[in-house]
Amino acid sequence: MSIDTNVGAEPRTHAGGPAHSSAESRQWTARVRHAAESAFPPDQLLPDRQPAYMASWIYVFGVLTVVSLAWVIITGCILAIMGPTWWHVSSTGHFVNSLHLWSVEAFFFFMVIHLWGKFFMAAWRGNRRLTWATGVISFLVSVAAAFTGYVSQTNFDSQWISTQAKDGINSTGAGAFWNVLNFGQMLMWHIVLLPIGIALIAGLHVLLVRRRGIVPPFEVAEHHTEPVADAAAAAGEPA
Amino acid sequence: MSPDTKKPRRFKPDRDVKEWKGAYVPYDILKEAFVAFLAVAVLIVLLAVVFSSPDDPAITLKTWSVNSPVDFAQTAITELDGSSGTASYGPPYNSTPDAAQHIGFFEPAQWFGVHQPIDTAQDFVIGPLRTLPNQPVTQAALNVYQGASAAQQAAWTTAYEKAVANATDVNGRLHVPAGRYGPVGVIIGSLTAMSQTGGLDGTLLSEGGFYNTNYTKPLLFLADGTYLADKAGAQHLQGTQWGMMNETGNFPGQAWLWLYTMWYQVYPMNQSTNADLEVWGIMMILSVGLIFLPFIPGLRSIPRWTRVYKLIWRRHYRELAAAT
Amino acid sequence: MVLGVLLAALINLGGTGKYFHWGFIQISAANLVIIVLMIVVFVLAILLPFPKRKGDRQ
Numbered sequence: 001m002s003i004d005t006n007v008g009a010e011p012r013t014h015a016g017g018p019a020h021s022s023a024e025s026r027q028w029t030a031r032v033r034h035a036a037e038s039a040f041p042p043d044q045l046l047p048d049r050q051p052a053y054m055a056s057w058i059y060v061f062g063v064l065t066v067v068s069l070a071w072v073i074i075t076g077c078i079l080a081i082m083g084p085t086w087w088h089v090s091s092t093g094h095f096v097n098s099l100h101l102w103s104v105e106a107f108f109f110f111m112v113i114h115l116w117g118k119f120f121m122a123a124w125r126g127n128r129r130l131t132w133a134t135g136v137i138s139f140l141v142s143v144a145a146a147f148t149g150y151v152s153q154t155n156f157d158s159q160w161i162s163t164q165a166k167d168g169i170n171s172t173g174a175g176a177f178w179n180v181l182n183f184g185q186m187l188m189w190h191i192v193l194l195p196i197g198i199a200l201i202a203g204l205h206v207l208l209v210r211r212r213g214i215v216p217p218f219e220v221a222e223h224h225t226e227p228v229a230d231a232a233a234a235a236g237e238p239a
Numbered sequence: 240m241s242p243d244t245k246k247p248r249r250f251k252p253d254r255d256v257k258e259w260k261g262a263y264v265p266y267d268i269l270k271e272a273f274v275a276f277l278a279v280a281v282l283i284v285l286l287a288v289v290f291s292s293p294d295d296p297a298i299t300l301k302t303w304s305v306n307s308p309v310d311f312a313q314t315a316i317t318e319l320d321g322s323s324g325t326a327s328y329g330p331p332y333n334s335t336p337d338a339a340q341h342i343g344f345f346e347p348a349q350w351f352g353v354h355q356p357i358d359t360a361q362d363f364v365i366g367p368l369r370t371l372p373n374q375p376v377t378q379a380a381l382n383v384y385q386g387a388s389a390a391q392q393a394a395w396t397t398a399y400e401k402a403v404a405n406a407t408d409v410n411g412r413l414h415v416p417a418g419r420y421g422p423v424g425v426i427i428g429s430l431t432a433m434s435q436t437g438g439l440d441g442t443l444l445s446e447g448g449f450y451n452t453n454y455t456k457p458l459l460f461l462a463d464g465t466y467l468a469d470k471a472g473a474q475h476l477q478g479t480q481w482g483m484m485n486e487t488g489n490f491p492g493q494a495w496l497w498l499y500t501m502w503y504q505v506y507p508m509n510q511s512t513n514a515d516l517e518v519w520g521i522m523m524i525l526s527v528g529l530i531f532l533p534f535i536p537g538l539r540s541i542p543r544w545t546r547v548y549k550l551i552w553r554r555h556y557r558e559l560a561a562a563t
Numbered sequence: 564m565v566l567g568v569l570l571a572a573l574i575n576l577g578g579t580g581k582y583f584h585w586g587f588i589q590i591s592a593a594n595l596v597i598i599v600l601m602i603v604v605f606v607l608a609i610l611l612p613f614p615k616r617k618g619d620r621q
Contacts, residue, residue, distance in 0.1 A: 050266035051259045053555035055615075057608040060275065063268075067276040071283055088294060097294075098287035105286075106279055108495050109597065113605050121551060122542035124533035126256035136530045143495060150493075156295035157487060160471045163462035164478065171340040171515035173347030176331040176354035181459065184452025216259045217552040218252060218543060220559065291572035475580055481589045489576040491593040504587050550609050 061114035068107035075100040134205040148190035304434035314464035318359040320396035326359040340516040377429040380422035
């Protein structure tokens with residue numbers, strides 16, 4: 001597009017460079033792009049290097065959790081193609097259901113090991129508390145998502161789990177509008193609302209890891225008795 | 240959020256960290272993710288091929304009443320006389336007084352109220368029977384019952400409950416000893432027969448319309464009996480069996496629910512009528528505690544005290560020691 | 564009890580579940596295996612040496 005409408009956008013055809021910097025632009029678009037660029041410079045969003053202390057197998061459990069979630073979603077999508085009762089009448093469907101079940105088991109397996117590792121590294125240090133919090137919330141939302149899956153199986157398991165769980169949910173008052181015996185409602189929470197929730201929270205979690213970086217090790221000399229000029233300065237944050 | 244005046248903040252090793260100014264090594268995160276993706280694919284295919292997944296078929300009201308007509312009838316009379324679990328549940332199904340769980344004054348189920356209204360006598364018994372055509376005996380019995388006073392109805396249902404406690408199953412047919420229970424014998428007998436044909440499953444569901452996907456009524460009716468619970472108990476799925484964690488057969492279940500189900504096994508929850516709310520309260524507090532762990536002194540020091548990190552970062556510490 | 568269709572399962576995990584009782588704890592063999600496996604994998608992940616990389620050091 002080389003139309004020069006002179007409305008304040010960067011004129012690309014001029015040799016002298018942009019007439020207005022995007023930082024000064026009052027546009028929402030420019031301001032959002034600028035904020036995203038400064039929060040996530042490309043080489044921080046997709047880094048090709050990591051700190052040298054990242055040298056342990058415990059570090060692979062985050063990515064194992066994420067790819068297990070990917071397989072939960074992929075197998076769930078295949079089940080969705082044919083509907084919620086397909087797996088009872090088709091051997092292919094039953095196999096896909098098995099893949100879905102085992103990918104959920106793998107997801108929780110890797111996620112909990114990842115949590116243990118991050119706990120023992122005290123990975124919340126250095127302004128990473130939101131990273132920790134989004135990780136815990138991802139776990140809790142995943143438990144809810146798994147639950148809605150179990151009551152969507154349309155078999156004996158669903159009947160028993162839902163009639164039992166109703167007492168817990170009802171006692172909190174949530175049963176007034178979140179009816180675990182309502183298959184249609186539970187299925188839609190399982191395949192629409194909770195996956196979107198998990199994707200958003202887990203996505204935020206991963207972005208925070210990219211933003212803050214992997215937490216450095218504890219210092220060998222563990223005690224700093226004189227106040228550092230600013231703990232924030234030690235953390236390398238801008239003054 | 241940076242304060243205008245820079246007051247030196249004491250460095251706390253469990254909260255703060257000196258950011259890394261040292262060496263970096265090449266690390267291909269996308270290749271790592273791709274390898275992990277393939278590895279998990281192989282893992283889940285192997286598990287699916289070797290172990291498959293469980294699929295115990297759903298129980299219908301038909302199978303229940305055919306296999307256990309006595310339990311069905313014993314449940315049905317409690318639905319008619321309002322003494323069943325569902326009928327006396329309280330919110331969200333009905334407003335039975337003092338039924339909602341509470342901790343002190345905190346009674347959220349009561350506050351939210353009845354939003355899934357169920358009248359067990361009408362919804363589970365009388366309504367379905369009223370849909371049957373060409374059943375003059377049943378319709379007449381219903382007319383007599385509904386035309387009687389509340390006291391008379393209670394006398395009949397009480398007498399039937401006593402009698403049906405000694406009922407027998409003769410080749411799948413319900414046989415209830417004689418008693419002064421008026422039209423109630425015909426009503427419950429008809430409902431049992433209707434259920435044995437499969438008609439009750441369909442009728443209960445279609446009370447919500449042709450395309451009803453809400454199984455509240457048939458599930459509550461089913462759960463009021465002992466047939467479903469006995470099948471679950473045989474599979475170690477009941478609450479007192481840590482059932483929340485378990486799956487049918489020898490399949491792994493939901494091991495991540497271990498702490499949630501554990502509270503139900505310990506005092507005072509294991510004897511409390513408010514156990515569900517109490518356990519939810521405990522788990523909410525612990526969950527919030529886990530989210531805010533970085534702010535909790537002592538707990539957030541456990542990683543430093545236990546020194547597992549010395550194993551995780553042993554190469555880093557070795558290189559540091561070699562450099563100094 | 565009808566177990567449903569466990570198609571092509573090489574190892575049949577249907578049937579009567581195996582459970583262990585220890586004081587007030589009841590746990591299925593399957594869940595116990597999973598939990599023990601998690602602990603073993605966690606310990607191995609921490610103890611097993613990670614491959615060294617040739618870094619470009621700053």
